[in-house]
Amino acid sequence: MATLTESRILQRYRELTPNSARLAREARQVLPSGVAHDSRYLEPYPIFVERAAGAHKWDVDGREYVDYSGGHGALLLGHNHPRVVAAVAEQLQRGTHFGACHELEIVWGRCVQRLIPSAERVRFTSSGTEATLLALRIARAATGRPKIMRLAGHFHGWHDHMAFGVSSRYDGSASPGVLDEVAKNVVLVAPGDTEAAAAALQSGDVAAVILEPTGASWGQVPLAPHFVAELRELTAKHAALLIFDEVISGFRCAPGGAQQALGIEPDLTTLAKILAGGLPGGAVAGRADLLEWLEFPAKPSQREKISHHGTFNANPLSAAAGIATLEIVETTDACERANDYAARLRDALNAVLREERVPWVVYGTYSGFHFFFNSDRQELSAEEISSGKLDYRVLKARPSATLLTKLRLGMLIHGVEIFSWPGGPTSACHNDRDLQRTADALRETVRMLKDEDEIES
Numbered sequence: 001m002a003t004l005t006e007s008r009i010l011q012r013y014r015e016l017t018p019n020s021a022r023l024a025r026e027a028r029q030v031l032p033s034g035v036a037h038d039s040r041y042l043e044p045y046p047i048f049v050e051r052a053a054g055a056h057k058w059d060v061d062g063r064e065y066v067d068y069s070g071g072h073g074a075l076l077l078g079h080n081h082p083r084v085v086a087a088v089a090e091q092l093q094r095g096t097h098f099g100a101c102h103e104l105e106i107v108w109g110r111c112v113q114r115l116i117p118s119a120e121r122v123r124f125t126s127s128g129t130e131a132t133l134l135a136l137r138i139a140r141a142a143t144g145r146p147k148i149m150r151l152a153g154h155f156h157g158w159h160d161h162m163a164f165g166v167s168s169r170y171d172g173s174a175s176p177g178v179l180d181e182v183a184k185n186v187v188l189v190a191p192g193d194t195e196a197a198a199a200a201l202q203s204g205d206v207a208a209v210i211l212e213p214t215g216a217s218w219g220q221v222p223l224a225p226h227f228v229a230e231l232r233e234l235t236a237k238h239a240a241l242l243i244f245d246e247v248i249s250g251f252r253c254a255p256g257g258a259q260q261a262l263g264i265e266p267d268l269t270t271l272a273k274i275l276a277g278g279l280p281g282g283a284v285a286g287r288a289d290l291l292e293w294l295e296f297p298a299k300p301s302q303r304e305k306i307s308h309h310g311t312f313n314a315n316p317l318s319a320a321a322g323i324a325t326l327e328i329v330e331t332t333d334a335c336e337r338a339n340d341y342a343a344r345l346r347d348a349l350n351a352v353l354r355e356e357r358v359p360w361v362v363y364g365t366y367s368g369f370h371f372f373f374n375s376d377r378q379e380l381s382a383e384e385i386s387s388g389k390l391d392y393r394v395l396k397a398r399p400s401a402t403l404l405t406k407l408r409l410g411m412l413i414h415g416v417e418i419f420s421w422p423g424g425p426t427s428a429c430h431n432d433r434d435l436q437r438t439a440d441a442l443r444e445t446v447r448m449l450k451d452e453d454e455i456e457s
């Protein structure tokens with residue numbers, strides 16, 4: 001097996017991307033590991049992007065890529081949708097930040113109310129992380145209980161309550177910089193374990209259960225809909241709140257998010273990504289009596305209101321982009337197109353893997369795809385994985401760092417950028433040419449990996 005430094009894949013990548021290499025050297029002098037987000041880290045260095053349009057982006061060496069990072073899932077409509085660009089350009093002329101109330105925040109909030117079934121009221125934040133942070137605070141204030149139940153492997157951003165138990169520390173121990181006292185107030189339950197969830201809720205000190213309703217890391221560990229329905233019943237029975245973290249599934253699985261697709265209504269929903277049309281933004285939406293905790297003055301039943309600030313909350317540019325995007329989501333088949341493309345892409349990639357006799361499986365639900373590396377060479381179909389056959393620890397386990405890096409570099413060499421999961425979200429503007437290019441890229445990459453004995457030929 002060629003090590004990374006001896007790898008011809010790595011050598012070829014370096015030959016094709018000298019300008020990215022130069023920028024990466026500079027970036028490391030400024031940014032830890034040269035990146036601004038852990039998921040963008042790649043050995044020997046990531047591509048540096050100059051521009052993007054539709055489902056494609058171009059790096060500083062002039063190379064074009066089919067894009068499957070999709071703005072970390074924010075770009076259901078692809079890059080630079082003309083209506084979104086026009087709305088932002090128009091707003092730019094009027095002002096970027098009034099530090100005051102403005103009409104667009106009402107229109108934007110109305111879009112959320114119309115689309116998200118459980119959204120009686122909306123409070124905007126600047127990110128998904130801020131949204132989950134606020135939702136937990138509302139839950140604790142409203143119930144007077146200290147604990148939060150999370151499902152192991154589910155991702156909810158990076159604040160202290162969420163910074164462990166996502167891809168490691170499934171025992172619930174605190175990660176560096178997180179207080180043990182905070183971690184102790186988080187109960188981690190294995191996805192699908194109704195008994196454990198019931199036992200935890202029985203204790204009466206759980207304020208809320210928060211989950212990604214389509215499964216950990218947006219379906220990397222698919223979640224059975226009946227389990228979500230059971231959590232709805234259990235939380236109602238034990239007077240705890242149910243929070244759907246729809247930061248990625250919102251406006252994506254369906255215009256009304258996973259809650260519309262599943263027909264299950266949570267008490268609170270966290271939103272971001274597509275919500276703000278590719279600009280920064282987030283929101284907590286949900287029951288009016290819960291969002292009431294943010295209102296002036298505190299109600300007699302509340303000792304004190306929840307204080308909530310945020311310089312960029314409901315920023316006018318984000319509102320303009322968000323409104324344009326949500327109107328398109330509401331009035332077109334954008335979600336369906338992205339879902340349909342993903343289903344066809346998963347089939348096409350699995351066909352390549354079968355033809356190349358590679359035991360990996362590409363699976364997923366809605367507009368996403370994930371690679372399972374199947375190191376035990378089990379007889380498994382994408383449907384079996386998607387219906388929850390495998391344990392979350394198996395699905396979350398990463399292959400060797402070398403294999404993962406070589407896979408991502410191989411795809412980049414052949415003009416496709418997959419996300420670090422590995423896999424990616426698809427958009428409403430990926431087309432048949434993109435699909436063919438992605439399948440061809442996987443075939444060529446797999447052959448390169450075989451040449452380096454990373455997979456058996």
Ligand SMILES: Cc1ncc(COP(=O)(O)O)c(C=O)c1O
Nearest residue numbers: 127128129155156157247248272
């Ligand atoms: C389900 C989920 N929740 C929360 C977050 C955090 O959102 P943000 O990156 O906007 O802070 C993410 C981001 O990927 C997410 O996928």
